[in-house]
Every structure is written in C-alpha cells, then in structure tokens.
Amino acid sequence: MPPFSANLGFLFTEFSEIERIEAAAAAGFRAVEMHWPYQVPAAEMRSALSRSQVTMLGLNTPVGNAAAGDFGLAALPGREGEFEHAIGQAVSYGHAIGATAVHCMSGLVSPHAASAAERAFVANLRLAADMATQAGMTVLIEPINHRDRPGYFLHTIEQAASIIDQVGRRNVKIMFDCYHTQIMQGDLTRRLKDHLDLIGHVQIAAVPSRAEPDEGEIDYRYICRSLDGLGYGGWIGAEYKPRGRTEDGLGWLAAWSEERTSNASGASA
Incomplete structure (x- = not known):
C-alpha cells in the first residue's frame, strides 16, 4: 500500500x-x-512544513485570468508570455518551499484549435521542464475529464504520453488522477501498468461523487495493491471533496495505513 498525501485544496478547508x-x-x-x-509568503509556508514535518509534493501553475474563464495557460497559443510568467512564479515559489513538483495546467481549448494548442503545449512544457530542472523539480501534466471541466485540452492518458514523448525531457511526468481517468476512459489498472514509467504522481477520489475513496465504483484497495505489484514508488494524493468534516471521513486512511504497516511487517519477517 503506497503512502498517502493530503491535497489541501480540498481537505481541511475550514x-x-x-x-x-x-x-x-x-x-x-x-x-x-x-x-x-x-x-x-514562501518563508511562512516553508516554516509551517518544517514544524509539522511534512513534505510539500506539488502545486499548480496559476490559472491565468480566472474571471475570464481561464483554467491554465500552457496550451493556449498566443499567450506564451503569460505562461512563462506563470511557470516562473510556480517554480520560484515551489523551490522556496521545498516542493518537489509543479503541475502545468493546459487550459481550455476549442476543438478546432487542437493542433495549434498541442504545439504550444509542447513548447511551453520544454520551457517549464528546463526551469524546473534548475530547481530540482518535476513537471506534472494531468488529464482532466470533460464532464467536470468541458474543453480542457489534456484529457486522456495516451494524449499525455504522446505530449511527453514530443517534449523530450526526463522530468516531465503524468499526474494520473484515477477519478478523471475513470470518467474519461476507465481501464485503470491496464493504463497504470502501460504508462508506469511516465507516472510521477497518482491521485484518488470516489467516482462519481468525488468524495472519500471508500465509496463508489472504483475499488481503491485493489488499485493500491496493483500499484504495489507494479513497483510504483511514489505517493497517492487524496484529492477528494469530503462528505462532511475532513476528520470525520478519514476512516479509510486509518484502515489502509494499518494494512500498509501489516504488509511491511510481513515482508520483513
């Protein structure tokens, strides 16, 4: 059972x-x-992380002009200057707080602009990867489902793999969000296996509710065991919307962490 991280965009938001x-x-x-x-302020964030003895895994690039409907900039032709500023801000802040990765958000693109968007995305990711390399960070790209975010450019695992191949940088990886991928494509364990070498982070939430991962149509215990069997060495991010208070819905974490401890003890016996 891999270790779990808390996505604080959704958890403990009170x-x-x-x-x-x-x-x-x-x-x-x-x-x-x-x-x-x-x-x-970065200094306050780093201090809080140090006091609590937790690692900051990653953060997102700024979305752009949220009031105008932006949800990322990396695949938007003609806005390369804005993206360069956004990735510069993300890498600088992330490095200052000790984050290990930055998620480059592709943005919303109409179907007729897909070819130009792909070219822009590849070029911008090369820039991002080179910046991140200097800071010792990984660049993540995340396919997001079209039910929750219609028009999001990056929306399948295979598309992400193709983009990474074109970028040609070793520090660009897939953020494999099981919730988004189940909605768009399904067949999670096969896709995890087929693209394991490209996966930099995994996230979970129930489908269809996006609540705690102990309900819905995905058996996450099976997913976690599959990742163990594949040799996945990273974290699993709990990026879900709690049914109520975050603390009241953490029974899954206690149970699965106990299973991980038992498995580790058995392996060392």
Whole structure:
C-alpha cells in the first residue's frame, strides 16, 4: 500500500492554509499538496512544513485570468508570455518551499484549435521542464475529464504520453488522477501498468461523487495493491471533496495505513 498525501485544496478547508498543514500532520499525513498557495509568503509556508514535518509534493501553475474563464495557460497559443510568467512564479515559489513538483495546467481549448494548442503545449512544457530542472523539480501534466471541466485540452492518458514523448525531457511526468481517468476512459489498472514509467504522481477520489475513496465504483484497495505489484514508488494524493468534516471521513486512511504497516511487517519477517 503506497503512502498517502493530503491535497489541501480540498481537505481541511475550514482552516487557513497554514493550519491545514498542521491538521494534515495531526491526521497522520506525512506529505501534502496544494493547488494555489501563492498568497502565503514562501518563508511562512516553508516554516509551517518544517514544524509539522511534512513534505510539500506539488502545486499548480496559476490559472491565468480566472474571471475570464481561464483554467491554465500552457496550451493556449498566443499567450506564451503569460505562461512563462506563470511557470516562473510556480517554480520560484515551489523551490522556496521545498516542493518537489509543479503541475502545468493546459487550459481550455476549442476543438478546432487542437493542433495549434498541442504545439504550444509542447513548447511551453520544454520551457517549464528546463526551469524546473534548475530547481530540482518535476513537471506534472494531468488529464482532466470533460464532464467536470468541458474543453480542457489534456484529457486522456495516451494524449499525455504522446505530449511527453514530443517534449523530450526526463522530468516531465503524468499526474494520473484515477477519478478523471475513470470518467474519461476507465481501464485503470491496464493504463497504470502501460504508462508506469511516465507516472510521477497518482491521485484518488470516489467516482462519481468525488468524495472519500471508500465509496463508489472504483475499488481503491485493489488499485493500491496493483500499484504495489507494479513497483510504483511514489505517493497517492487524496484529492477528494469530503462528505462532511475532513476528520470525520478519514476512516479509510486509518484502515489502509494499518494494512500498509501489516504488509511491511510481513515482508520483513
């Protein structure tokens, strides 16, 4: 059973960003993720992470002009200058707080602009990867489903793999969100196996509710065991929308963590 991280964009949201880190640590998480933590000074964020003894796995690039409907910039032709500023901000802030990865959000693209969007995405990811290399960070790209985010450019695992092949940088990886991939494509275990070498991070949430991963149509215990069997060495991000208070829905974490401990003890016996 791989270790779990808490996505603080969805979990413990009744608290401030700094308090969320402390709450996650108290709940047993040893790593966290955030979507857009930029309003918190980097020094304060790094100090909070150090106090709580948790690792910051990653953050997202700024979305662009949210009021105008932007949801990322990396695949938007003609807005390369804005993306360069966004990735510069993300890498600089991420490096300052000790984050290990940055998620480059592709953005919303109409179907007739797909070819130009792909070219822009590849070029922008090369820039992002080179910046991230200097900071010792990984670049993640995440396929997002069209039910929740219609028009999102990057929406399948195979598309992400093709993009990475074109980019040609070793530090560009897939953020394999099981929730999004189940909605768009399904066949999760085969896709995890087929693309394991390209996967930099895995995220989970129930389908269709996007609530705690202990309900719905995906058997996440099976997914986690499959990842163990494949030799996946990364974290699994809990990126779900709690049914109520985050703490009240963490029974899955206690049970699965106990299973991980039992398995580790059995392996060492």
